[in-house]
Amino acid sequence: MTLKNNKSRQLRDLLESPELEFLLEAHNGISAKLVQQAGFKGIWASGLAMSAQFCVRDSNEASWTQVVDMLEFMSDATDIPILLDGDTGYGNFNNMRRLVRKLEQRGIAGVCVEDKEFPKTNSFIDGGKQALADINEFCGKIRAGKDSQQDPDFCIVARVEALIAGWGMDEALKRASAYCEAGADAILIHSRQSRADEILAFAGAWDGSCPLVIVPTKYYSTPVDVFRKAGVSLVIWANQMIRSSVRAMENTSREIFEQQSLVDVEDLITDVDSIFRLQGADELLRAQERYLNSAGECRALVLAASRGNNLYELTEDRPKAMLNIRGKPLLQRLVDEFKKRSVNDITVIAGYKSEALDLNGVDIRLNTRYESTGELYSLACARDKFSDDMVIMYGDLLFRSYILQDLLEHDGEIVIVVDSLINEKEITGAPDFVWCDRPDDRSMFMQDVKLQRVREEKLPDDPPSGRWTGMMRVRSQGRLWLEQALDELESGDGFDRLTLPDLLNHLTLSGRPVTVHYINGHWLDVNNVNDIDRAGDFTSD
Numbered sequence: 001m002t003l004k005n006n007k008s009r010q011l012r013d014l015l016e017s018p019e020l021e022f023l024l025e026a027h028n029g030i031s032a033k034l035v036q037q038a039g040f041k042g043i044w045a046s047g048l049a050m051s052a053q054f055c056v057r058d059s060n061e062a063s064w065t066q067v068v069d070m071l072e073f074m075s076d077a078t079d080i081p082i083l084l085d086g087d088t089g090y091g092n093f094n095n096m097r098r099l100v101r102k103l104e105q106r107g108i109a110g111v112c113v114e115d116k117e118f119p120k121t122n123s124f125i126d127g128g129k130q131a132l133a134d135i136n137e138f139c140g141k142i143r144a145g146k147d148s149q150q151d152p153d154f155c156i157v158a159r160v161e162a163l164i165a166g167w168g169m170d171e172a173l174k175r176a177s178a179y180c181e182a183g184a185d186a187i188l189i190h191s192r193q194s195r196a197d198e199i200l201a202f203a204g205a206w207d208g209s210c211p212l213v214i215v216p217t218k219y220y221s222t223p224v225d226v227f228r229k230a231g232v233s234l235v236i237w238a239n240q241m242i243r244s245s246v247r248a249m250e251n252t253s254r255e256i257f258e259q260q261s262l263v264d265v266e267d268l269i270t271d272v273d274s275i276f277r278l279q280g281a282d283e284l285l286r287a288q289e290r291y292l293n294s295a296g297e298c299r300a301l302v303l304a305a306s307r308g309n310n311l312y313e314l315t316e317d318r319p320k321a322m323l324n325i326r327g328k329p330l331l332q333r334l335v336d337e338f339k340k341r342s343v344n345d346i347t348v349i350a351g352y353k354s355e356a357l358d359l360n361g362v363d364i365r366l367n368t369r370y371e372s373t374g375e376l377y378s379l380a381c382a383r384d385k386f387s388d389d390m391v392i393m394y395g396d397l398l399f400r401s402y403i404l405q406d407l408l409e410h411d412g413e414i415v416i417v418v419d420s421l422i423n424e425k426e427i428t429g430a431p432d433f434v435w436c437d438r439p440d441d442r443s444m445f446m447q448d449v450k451l452q453r454v455r456e457e458k459l460p461d462d463p464p465s466g467r468w469t470g471m472m473r474v475r476s477q478g479r480l481w482l483e484q485a486l487d488e489l490e491s492g493d494g495f496d497r498l499t500l501p502d503l504l505n506h507l508t509l510s511g512r513p514v515t516v517h518y519i520n521g522h523w524l525d526v527n528n529v530n531d532i533d534r535a536g537d538f539t540s541d
């Protein structure tokens with residue numbers, strides 16, 4: 001198996017780039033994310049800083065697997081390469097081989113190993129007394145690491161501690177050359193002096209067979225241009241994130257303790273929303289929407305904003321959907337039908353006399369502009385309730401139970417219910433004539449029929465295939481098509497007045513398949529007083 005890791009290529013590019021490049025230290029997921037957010041092209045996973053955030057010493061007190069576990073969080077949180085400060089490789093050549101394999105598996109771009117003995121001590125603690133590794137033993141460790149990497153771009157940086165340990169410039173140069181020869185991709189030359197002199201002397205004497213990396217923690221006041229001119233490739237700012245967070249936490253904790261109040265700190269610290277943003281909370285909300293709701297949980301969106309002008313005084317104090325049909329409001333009957341089919345997340349889009357909507361267990365969305373707007377505008381008022389499985393329906397419908405059941409069993413992305421029996425005398429509202437690519441042959445259940453268009457008028461020599469009932473089912477891909485269609489229509493003229501048939505026509509014109517589920521009668525939309533009389537046929541209670 002070959003592990004191709006784009007991050008290791010990025011790190012190699014940084015090392016080999018003719019520009020002076022920079023890494024900043026990070027020690028956990030959130031600090032890694034902040035380093036990336038600031039604009040850095042790479043991260044130094046500092047041994048000192050990771051030890052410090054565990055509050056243990058930088059002496060291999062944290063186990064290497066604890067370090068690797070932390071690296072996984074850092075790598076998952078970022079897209080930029082991470083160079084691990086791998087201390088001495090956590091053991092001999094064999095530990096180094098396993099380390100490299102594990103780092104590759106976690107998406108880490110490279111490791112830096114230093115020529116000291118395990119357990120190591122931080123270079124700034126009694127550096128002069130620290131023993132260096134045998135040069136041959138360390139070259140073997142580098143070769144073992146290079147031989148075990150599977151990604152050709154994974155980088156091994158060899159860190160020379162001869163200047164730290166006081167062994168002098170010649171030893172430092174000798175070791176650097178040997179490590180390069182052994183296959184190191186770069187040399188990190190470290191110094192504990194507060195001036196850059198010995199680093200610059202090293203860079204001046206270096207033959208350039210490998211890129212040079214430096215850590216100016218002590219000689220930080222040297223302008224970076226000096227390093228640029230000296231031919232350094234990469235500067236590591238090695239511990240500033242842990243130090244700044246410790247200072248901030250010290251101040252905040254002291255302040256809260258002394259004040260017994262948050263008032264003085266609240267404006268000085270990051271707000272909780274920013275923490276959510278860094279954690280990617282939005283993405284989880286979208287995923288929940290997508291994956292939790294698609295697990296068989298269908299929602300209903302019911303359009304009930306209009307008065308129903310042909311019902312005169314009957315709708316003086318309530319919207320049409322709240323008309324009483326044998327002692328129960330029309331909308332309540334609809335809600336009961338949904339609940340019978342386990343569609344429990346029901347949203348009603350109200351407008352006219354919305355205060356008269358007296359229903360339990362439904363969400364209400366308001367179209368406050370119901371007088372001057374149409375169905376699509378109402379639908380858009382409930383956009384926050386769209387889901388990957390939803391039924392959209394007019395609120396003035398009555399139908400036999402099996403119609404909703406069959407619609408819920410249909411697996412098309414967008415399915416509309418079309419009545420192929422056209423009884424002109426019974427049409428009291430908008431006729432919504434429908435033309436499909438095949439007529440209803442009544443031969444089989446769920447025929448593969450697609451919508452061509454919806455119109456209010458018939459055409460002289462082209463009889464319609466049926467009437468749209470005002471019921472549709474939309475699933476995940478269909479939802480994307482529907483949202484896209486809404487966006488397109490919203491950005492055009494006249495959106496406020498558009499109807500659901502306009503939406504269906506837009507979908508078919510855009511090449512989106514709208515599937516037709518044929519029925520033969522057994523439904524009614526209530527538009528006038530006669531309809532209310534006929535409504536009794538659809539009620540058993």
Ligand code: SPV
Pocket residue numbers: 046047048049058085122123124215217238239
């Ligand atoms: C680290 O960041 O852990 C380093 C750099 O190794 S230094 O602390 O300067 O040794």
Ligand code: MG
Pocket residue numbers: 046047048058085087
């Ligand atoms: Mg270190």
